[in-house]
Amino acid sequence: MKLAIYDFDGTYVDVQTVPFVFKLWKEQNKDQKVFKRLYRKLMTWYVLYKLKIGWNHETFRKNAMALTIDLLHSLNEEERNTFLKDLYIKLQPYINQDLKEQLSKDQKDGYHTVLLSGSFDIMLMPFLNEGFDDVIGTVSQKDGNLLSYETVDIIIKNKKIEAIKSKFPHADLTQSKAYADSYYDLPLLLEVKDGYAYRPDKKLKRYAEQYGLKTYN
Template identity: 30%
Template sequence: MRVAIFDFDGTLYPQETYKLMMNYLKKHPIHSTKYQPFYRALMKPYLAYKMKIYPENKMKAKSMQLYLDALKGLHQQEIETYFEDMSKEMRNELNQSVVDRLQKHLIEGDHVLLVSGAFTPMLNEVTRDLAIHNVIGTEIPMSNGILDTNKAIYHIQGERKNEMIEKALQGLDIDWKNSSAYGDSISDITVLELVGNPVAVRPESRLRAVAEKRKWEILW
């Protein structure tokens, strides 16, 4: 079996979803009052990262945790509605060249996975019409039907993507040499290295340098 693995932010979706999430909270008709406390809390890890005293992966995970902290107390249906409403217009903003590749892989019988650090309800809503076999994202912890901010999220990034891919494909005989993966960031490198056909999608400078050196396909 061949697989085709897609990143989301900057790949299937051409922008960074965290900025969209921030803007959505800021302008939300009900939850906008939570934006300023959230933003103040976010500045500490973000500035530490910019000063190079806080690792990027920890900053990203902390940022996602702080976003959920701002929504503390919401019930599961409220959370699902929140992310569904946020994601509606995103379906019309996908990178069409990457969508075309994804659909081609489906037609050719490949097993398609979407693996991202974005929250799973967002990924499910944006990609609901794409027939992806496995959508893997950062799960939102719930307890008794209510958002549980006492539980730390397990942010899917870096080698955690490989861990989740391995888990999703457990027991399947994968033809890695003829499989494909798509990503835009150096943080996707461990996934791209899994397959015989890695594709750098509008890559940032660090990934572009690797892709050019190794003669990987670059999709602009």
């Protein structure tokens, strides 16, 4: 089996999930007490990251994503499912159409298509409607119960490769491809036959040139 792996944030969709989720939450006037508490914590981390006081970009991203699961804890299952469907609908205008077309081409070329992200799996599931064969995200539940900020294990960098190999133990990565925009996905792009730096950030662009990765603009 050969895979075509698509990163989510900044690649398949031209947004970052965490601020988008918080913005939608506020627009829909969900539990504002929870919102204010978590948003204050998020902004404190952001300031520490910007001031380089014990926080780097990777640490901030991981913790920010983990924090979003605690937003969802204030909703019952029906409310949560509705919110996640709304999230999918609101993200539609931000889908990069060139990659949506590429998704169709890859499927016609015999690739098993996968949407891969550190975002939570329950946020990605609606994107199966886009035509993806599978989605892989950070596990959000255990034994039917929603995990919390303290118990989730955000997949990033090499953990994404581990997740792919665990889900598809018989996949041939030497015949597979991947698309991503961030330096943090460099290990994935180097793991497959064809790694595409899609509208790469500055750091990935530099490494793409160094490692001879293909650039997809």
